[in-house]
Amino acid sequence: MASSPATTNPVAAQPSQLTLAEKNPDEHIMRVPTEDGFLKTTLPRIAGVVPVAAFFIVINEFCERFAYYGGSGVFQNYVSARRPQKPGSLGHPQSDATALSNFFTFFAYATPLLGAVVADQYLGKFKTILYFSMIYLAGFLLLTITSIPTGHDDIGLAIYSGAAFPGYVISLIVIGVGTGGIKSVVSPMCADQVPQQVYTVTKNGKQYIVDPDLTVQHLYNWFYWSINVGAMIGQYVCTRLETNDGGAFWQAFLLPTCMFVLSIAIFLLGYKRYVHVPPGGSVILEAWRCMRYGQIRRKADPAAVQVPAGTNFGFLEWSKPIPGESPEESGKRTWSDKFPQELRQTLKACSIFPLMSIYWVCYSQITNNLVSQAGQMNCAWNGKDGSAMPNDLVSILDPIALVLLIPIFDAGVYPFLTRHKIEFGYIKRITLGFLLGALAMAYAAITQQLIYNRGPNFDYSNFDPDTAAQAYNDISVYVQFPAYVLIALSEIFASIGSLEYSYTHAPKNMKCFVSALALLPNAVSSLIGLFLSPAAKDPSLTWMYAGTGIAAFFSSILFWFMFRRFDDEDRVLKANAVANENGGGSIADGDAPYNNKAAEAMAEAEDRVHVR
Template sequence: MSEKHEIDVQDGTEKRDVNQYDLLTEHEKELLELEARLNAELDAKLLANPNKHPTAIYFILPNEFGERFCYYGVQPNLNKYFRDITGMDPTAAKVYSTTFTMLAYFFPLIGAAVSDSFLGKWWTIISFSIVYLIGMILLTVFAVPGLLGPVGTVSRGLTFLPMIIIALGTGGIKPCVSSHGGDQYLPSQELAKDRFFSLFYVSINVGGLLTQFIVPLIADKPCLGLETCYTYGFLLPTIVFFLALVVFAIGHRWYRIVPPLGEFLPWKAVKAATLAMGRYRKASPAEREAKGHWLNFAEAEYGAVFVDEVRDFGLVLVPIVFPMSFCWMLYNQNSNEWANQYYLMNGALFGRNSKVLQVQFSIINTILIIILVPILAYVVYPFCERRGWNFTLTRRMGVGYFLVILSFALSAGINKSVENAYLSAGRKMEDATKNDGMYCEECISGWAQFPQWFILTLGECMFSPTGVQFMYVEAGRQFRAVSTSFWLVAVSFGSVWITIFDPAMVEAGIDSTTRNWIYSGVGLGGLVLYCIAAYYYTPRKARISINEPSRLAKEAEYALMKQ
């Protein structure tokens, strides 16, 4: 429920009260009144205990834990799974696993559209979770040896079919769960809400940490006549996700429900912008001067506040989605390009008789996230603030982006030595996955990857959580959930670049080391674009509104958040 909040506004020489409710369109008022009726009892309890977490989050957090346990139980294993089960070569396995990641981060647009337009967040999460579960069941069954044909010759299309369904399921959920959690709090509960998002991030990483340790142990054991056991390895995440879905469904009576808007906001924004542009072109110079900003020509149909938020939404997308997609292009390869590198290294990290698989070694990323995020949030950023260093959100993302490029350059720097040492040991490139985690005296130790993992994770901790925060605080009230989905689209675009560049470079005969250097250079070009966009970006709080009603609404919004 959004409260009526009156503030004093100086309008020329006249001082008057402004009611935030009066600045809404009729449709927005109807939705607000419906939300108040649906949640009256829960809101009264929240107002009575504003510093206490709503009961609802104790059903939302386990759901996020289970979903991430499931996703990271599958995604890091795909590169090896595709090579072992279908007989794909390294490039094909990389393209297919990257395509899955691309789809998983593109389908949030569909989830956001369904949630905003028809079902609302709760029903959208339930519906797409069922789709997700069907995909996991198919993946588990299809991994049974011999079911789809002899191992190593299985149809790529059939193998990838469950991945499309899983991507649709997880993508549909992604833009809804965190915003559904945020909906459980009233606007005045900013501190409690901040703590929730911290807990939410922890649940993501705990789920990812456990599954990346447990699932590879299961998948690497002999079963069903094979030396590997992907069937049982994928069965565990399926069961965990099912239980998480049940827990989430049970919590329905405790959820605050925010009614769907009835229209997909990006499409509504496109219609408003198209209408405004058409009228602006036909308007006289005097009419243009009277309206001010060209988007104000759609003010009568869409409301003054909405058209200003359309402007804000567009300005958020410019410095984020396209330039940052090149950062994600590099980051998304840690589960395939770095995996392929690790297969060529000595995986006996704790002595000759030890065996550390690549997916197990990659949990360094999750462990470091759990360590570094609190250090940055509670030590580094406050230290910079106390010293008067203006370490803004855009600057944090820029530094994080640079560190990701540096980590990839380090990987490229050692790659040729890794390959030469592997070949000098008498091993064949086509047997790389079979040597995953095995002892090899002549090979370079897998620990050589630790510096690149540390730098990558530090960069991730600076640009990824900050990017989500940026998309939330820099978008208008109506666009915050949609902005989150477009942040995920940037991740998807990063995977698109890989599926375009990698096959082309392989076909051109470019070796893996040179490819890595080329990727680093492309990423550096993206960073330059980002820095230019960020330099000219004005934060929403300091940005002049394009009309008077939106200025008053923004003042009321920021005043309400300070309560």
């Protein structure tokens, strides 16, 4: 820090760092000069204290995810065929329930682009979240009211009115609009609460740089944790409620409705603490205009710009100022000169998304087909006989596994790899996630074949209208558990890895845009699942799981060969950035071995990754 004279900066001069001062009153805080956002120093970097305002949003997200996963977790049983020893339902076959589940997921993950446009161009993040939350709540109210039974049959199962199924379908659309409008906005608003000042602190006699980007990563760990804790508790409680009163699902829907009211109340409580970023025009619409302009201009005058072969999204070069252009051409550009380059970075970051749709087809099985698979198995708590767990409670294993595994990887596995100089980049992590997803589907296929082979329901029917003595095949539901653990592991690598890659590689003013695009593979996977839903029936379920696993396996190979160079490019860019901070030295793409200066920079860059 000798080259940059530091002055003590009183906390009063940094109101946005008040939370830091309250929690760490003994820390010595100094402002650090920056240039274009890059700190010219070699001090190690750490995450700062997360402001209280952000935790209002984190708690809000916990309640919202409780409602979403708690309510949607019982959809499969609510729609699918009635079983004598399970809750009553609307009497539709498994294929219908799976198709509707896939439609709901598709709709919920296709509408975030709508929320991003509304927030960026019209209402801002706070009002967008609030208004779409009201729509969300209306959907849950409709679902709760239409699921109130009109009576019970001879064996005590709930009977529903003719409005139950239409009410369910309409509520899926309304809830889908509500959750979609929130999804692409809530995480960027949460990150907005993190102060963007770069400063140093002294802890135990050693100086550190508090890096806003690392603070955002630390905040997102809490954010993702809250999602999974909310999902875990919501799924458990709601699946227990669905068995009450002969399968009165309205109780399982009323609790999420109440939790969503609490979610809105908590969100409003933090209003005065929030950093409110006003709408500045839709980046999505601006990006579309920029891309369209570049394509039209390249077609009209392809010789105006010389673009090296192999340049990603080279048509964006025609969206920049070109020498000799007419005033009419320059007047059509409403974006800055840097915007086309920023858009190229964003599109490159998002280029990994299309293949991610195949991974999400594997993941989506835990919310529909694997729930029905558990319904064909012996769900007794002791694995033999006696009291049984609800079949849709088994899906709670995914958030439980994530809540347990994420801290292990964050605090143990990744730092271990870093200390031992084992490079484990984003593309390697995502590829491994693909393979684990394929392995989970292979295991599900084997489990399904065991169900078919164990009997006594060799005709694939779980319903005996005469005795109702044997509702399940003679295989314990505990056999299914490894599939959920494998899916959870795959999510740590593929899901978190892809979101982290796209977010960290997108320009700061396009985070909302990327957040919306990152959700589209889920929508595409649900559309694929919708077309595959006719195969979600006996006796073709074994091949349905096996086919999904095979597709994921070959997709992992294709993904690796298409994007494996991205990890190498990241290492070179990171090393160059640190070398430049230290006063020169760079690594040319393909140089081997690295020069000493660049090698030292690489080692320092690797050491910074997991400092907390």
